[in-house]
Amino acid sequence: MRRRxxxxxxxxxxxxxxxxxxxxxxQGHIGGVAELDGYYYYVYLRSLQMDGDLEFANEYDKWGNPFRFGTTRTGHARNVFGIGPAICWAPFFAATHALVRIGRALGRPLSLEGFSRAHQIGTFYGSLLFGWLAVLLxxxxVLRLLSDARFESPAPPRSAGERFISAPLSAxxxxxLALWTAIGGALAGPLPYYCLTRASYSHAAAAMATSLLVLAWLRWRREMTTRRFVLxxxxxxxxxxxxxxxxxxVLLPLEAGVAAVWPALMRRDFRALGAPLLGAAVALLVFSPQLxxxxxxxxxxxxxxxxxxxLWWSDSAWHSTLFSPRNGLLPSAPLYALSxxxxxxxAWRGLYGARWLLLVFAAFTFMGGAVHDWWGWEFSARRFTSCLPIFIYGLAVSLRFVIARLAARPRRTAAVVAGAAIVAAAIFNIAWMRDFGRRNLRWYQVRSTQGLYMTVTNGLVDRLYRAVGNPLSLPGSLAFTFRRGGSPEVYDRIDGSYLLGEVNPATNPAGKPLxxxxxxxxxxxxxxxxxxxxGFPVRDGPVHYVPLRRPHGHIFLxxxxxxxxxxxxxxxxAQPGTRLLATFNGKRVGKGPLAHGHWSTLRLAIPAKLVERGINRxxxxHFLPRPRPVARELGGNLGKSPVDIAVVSGGLYGGRFCEIWVAGRRVSHNRKGLNVAIIDRNSGAVIDERGFDVHIHPAMFGELSRYLDRFPKGAIVAFGARGDAGRAFKQKTAAPMLARFGAKTPLWLTPNDGYAAIGVLGAPLGSAIESHVTRGHARAxxxxxxxxxxxxxxxxxxxxR
Structure with a gap:
């Protein structure tokens, strides 16, 4: 190791x-705190060191039992957590307790009961040291791997990419590479949190232990001796x-043992089993405190x-542990995608030890997914902290490839980097232009370059998420799209947010399973x-509900x-005679009439074979009765419309939008200002549709009047104002324009209202169907x-239930 x-x-x-x-x-605490899982790890240490026993009832009575563990069948206070971390922290606890005694002798008001903040801070400093040792190991x-010829691919490279992986590096x-891979890989994952804020958890010690095991295995796996089997x-x-x-x-020493004794076993020399069996016995002996x-x-x-x-071995949520937005590995630690x-x-190229490390990771992922609370509740994908050496190994391979590629083609690399910067700048500028034009993104809306950059960037990210969700979750979200028909964005919003099974009462009696x-x-x-x-939520007296707008809808559970x-x-x-057919994950689970006129509760029994762990659908x-014929009467006794027409408008306090529907199809484009559609009186076809931005150009009222004069009398006009377009209305110019199709509402008196109207060109004043509201939506x-x-x-x- 260099001094640097x-x-x-x-x-x-x-x-x-x-x-x-x-x-x-x-909570304002510094250092580690014995709480939640960490409390029960620490209880072992305090009970052994201070009481000389493993009876936790007195600790639970005095300092609490947050998970409300009861007693086991043997009559002892229950503790589902392991004793290993307490053994690791024991030297730190002993040293801290000695310092506390010295402080107390010097007159400091320190507690000697073993649960003081001084005891906890000093003891859990060991987790920080364990995490640092994991980085060092x-x-x-990585340094050993990069210096070992066995790390090179056993086969000659078959492509340019493989030549880059095998390219030599200077010392x-x-x-x-070894230094920054280890530091960067550790800091980019959950390890720092469990060395600092949650130092009372076992993850830092586990990362140290697995790093030491992987280092020893990689160094010795092809040169095993009895001493090395024992170690x-x-x-x-x-x-x-x-x-x-x-x-x-455990697969790693198993592989080393099988590789070492297999040739001897083929010769029926069973004496070779002695060293591996001795190593297995030592492993069992070291693990015996937990047994x-x-x-x-x-x-x-x-x-x-x-x-x-x-543990649910038959229904592992391994995919969620990798891709879920709730503490999935890749969304939580994006750098590990490179790992x-x-x-x-x-593993594909057969580099030294890679295939066995990949097998360990696969088994670890499957086992983690079999756990009831696979997300781990706390910060990030915490259970994967134990796989730190595997991630560092993979990251070293990826970075080695990148460094070799950059060194091999520096000019192309510079061109790619420059091109990427230009493309990013162009995309940002185009997005800014788009937002400026569509949303009127002017200075008084952002008021700072920070506001500008954040607004435009958030818009880009939002559009990306709406299209593909989180790119790091794509394997999981695409599987959800294929199986359940939901979008990747929906997967990112709801996966892991469970309605049932959030808590396992057997594990955490204090939890609320429902x-x-x-x-x-x-x-x-x-x-x-x-x-x-x-549709959007609506209130019907004391009941809040969502309306279903179409005969078929679905709900993800x-x-x-x-x-x-x-x-x-x-x-x-919504109407009498409606019948409902319900299916769960594609299988029918209920059918019958749906009550009309009052709220009713439908009971659907879902058999166990249809319920899947994850997102169900x-x-x-709905089967509706035959609709009654609806008259399409225009206002002022002007006859009937050949098609259904509707206009909805949201004013300044109603959403700032405008939609025009003709024959069940939206024909407007929600333009700023005024939206107008002209419909043929005989055929019902849309002759033309336009928008007039009267905010910036008040003279557009005159342009709108001239636009209406282009069409023959008797044509139907669908008219709507978006936002506070009424603010630009002036009685002198707006009233004659509205009168052309029989409208007479004085919008200049209520400039912030939503306004919708349907009239006929050349019709008498007051014949148009009009609506305007200050809050909510105006509908004609x-x-x-x-x-x-x-x-x-x-x-x-x-x-x-």
């Missing part, structure tokens, strides 16, 4: 120490002791202390659970619990309602 690298690593430790003793969490691992570049077994047992979820890493603890608390050395329903590409590429089982469909929280066939489910659906039909098909209609206005049914809530 050592200085960087020591500086990292110094900065981490400074942050540990200065940064405050949301990963640095040594200085290898050391720099590798001890490291394996230690990693699983610190965190039993590290069990997939003894389980036996003491639960009466069996092999158990799942979290209880029934904690996974690197480990996949290395906490989110009530869906108030009018709540904006569930807006993305509903298809676009549902994320569920994290196996077994049958009962749905209680509160709904009412409830489809609602001839004939049937357009699709967005219709109501097939009203849905208020869904309760799941």
């Amino acid at each position: 690298d050592a200085r960087w690593l020591l500086a990292l430790l110094g900065l981490g120490t400074l942050a540990y003793f200065t940064l405050r969490d949301y 990963c640095y040594l691992m 200085r570049r290898k050391e720099s 590798l077994g001890a490291l394996t047992g230690f990693a699983v002791l610190v965190r039993p979820a590290c069990l997939p890493f 003894l603890m389980w036996s003491y608390l639960y009466g069996s050395p092999l158990t799942v202390p979290q209880g029934e329903g904690f 996974l590409l690197g480990i996949l590429g290395a 906490l989110h089982s009530m869906m108030g469909l009018a709540s904006l929280r569930f807006r993305y659970n509903l298809s676009r066939d549902f 994320p569920i994290n619990r196996p077994g049958a489910v009962t749905l209680l659906l509160r709904a009412r039909a 409830l489809d609602l098909y 209609r001839v004939g049937r309602k357009p699709p967005p206005w219709r109501e097939v049914a009203r849905y208020a809530a869904i309760k799941l």
Whole structure:
């Protein structure tokens, strides 16, 4: 290791120490805090060191039991967490307790009970040191790999890309690559949080243990001796002791053992089994404290202390652990996408140890997805912290490829970088022009370059999300689109937000398993659970509901619990005679009449075989009675319209929009100012549609008058104002223009109102159908309602049981 690298690593430790003793969490605490999971890890340490036993009842009585654990069948206070972290922290606790005694002797008011803030801060500083050691070990691992000829591909490169991967690096570049890969890969993931704010958790110690195991395995796997089998077994047992979820890493010493003894076994020389079996015995011995603890608390050395329903091997949510917006690995730590590409590429080429590391990662992901609360509740994809050495390995491969490519073609690289910068600048400018033209994005709306840059950039990101969701979640969101018919944006909004199964009562008795089982469909929280066939929330007396505008709509129901489910659906039909057919994940689950005139509760029993872990889909098909004929009477006894016409307008306080519908089809483009459509009186065809921006050009009133004069008398005019267009109305110019199609509302007196009108050119004054409102939407209609206005049914809530 170069002195420069050592200085960087020591500086990292110094900065981490400074942050540990200065940064405050949301409760104002500095350093680690024994709370939630960390509280139960710490209880082992306090009980052993201070009481000399493993009876936690007195700690629970005095300092709390946040998960409300009861007693086990052996009569002991329950603790589902492991003893390994307490063993790792024991030296730090002992040293801290000695310092507390000294401080107390000097007259400081310090507690000797073992649960003081001084004890916790000093003890959990060990987690920061463990995290730093994990970075150091990963640095040594990458440095070793880059310096080892076995890291090179065993086969000659077959393409330019493979030649880049195998290109030699100088010693200085290898050391720099190893250093910044280890530091960057560690800081880009969840590890820092669990070294600082949540230092009471086991993740930092687990990252150190797995990093040490992977480093030793990569160095020794092809040169195994009895001593190395013993050491590798001890490291394996230690990693699983610190965190039993590290069990997939057992595959690494297993591979080393099989590779070492297989040739001897083929010769029927069974003496070669001695060293691997000795290593396995040592691993079991190191792990034995946890086995003894389980036996003491639960009466069996092999158990799942979290209880029934904690592991679902037959329905692993492995894809969610990788792609879900709720603490999925790639959305939470984007740099690790580069790591996974690197480990996949290395495994494809057969680089040293890559295939076995990929197998460990796959097993770890599957096991993490089988856990009930696969998202881990806390910051980021915390359970993947144990896979830090695998991510660093993959990141080293990817960065090595990038560095070799940059060095091989510097001119092309410079051109690509310059081109990317130009394209980015052009995209930003085009987006700004678009927003400026469509949204009137002027200075008094942004008032600063920060406001400008944030507005335009957020618009670009919003359009990207609406199109493809989170690009890092694409495999998961595309699978959701294919299976359930929802968009990638919807996946990013609702995956992981469970209605049932948020809490497993066997694991956390203090949790509320039905906490989110009530869906108030009018709540904006569930807006993305509903298809676009549902309208905006409406209030009907004490009931808030969403109207269903079309005969078919669907609702997405994320569920994290196996077994049958009962749905209680509160709904009412918009017209009598409506019948409902409900399907769940494509299978029919109910059919019958839907009540009209009053709210009713429909009960749908969903069998267990239809319920899937993840996002389920409830489809609602409505069979409507034959519609009654609707007269299309124009105002002023001017006869009938050949087609249905509707205009809706939102004023300054009503959404600032305008829509014109003809024959059930929207024909306007929501232009700023005034929107006008001319409809043929005989055929119902739209002759022309235009917008007039009277905000900037008040003279457009005259242009609008001349525009109306182009059409023959008797033509139907659909007219709407967007936003506060009435502010530009002047009685002298606006009144004659409105009178051309029989309108007479004095909009210049109510400039902020939404305004909609339907009239006939040449008709007498006052014959037009007009509507204007200050808040809400102004609506003028001839004939049937357009699709967005219709109501097939009203849905208020869904309760799941």
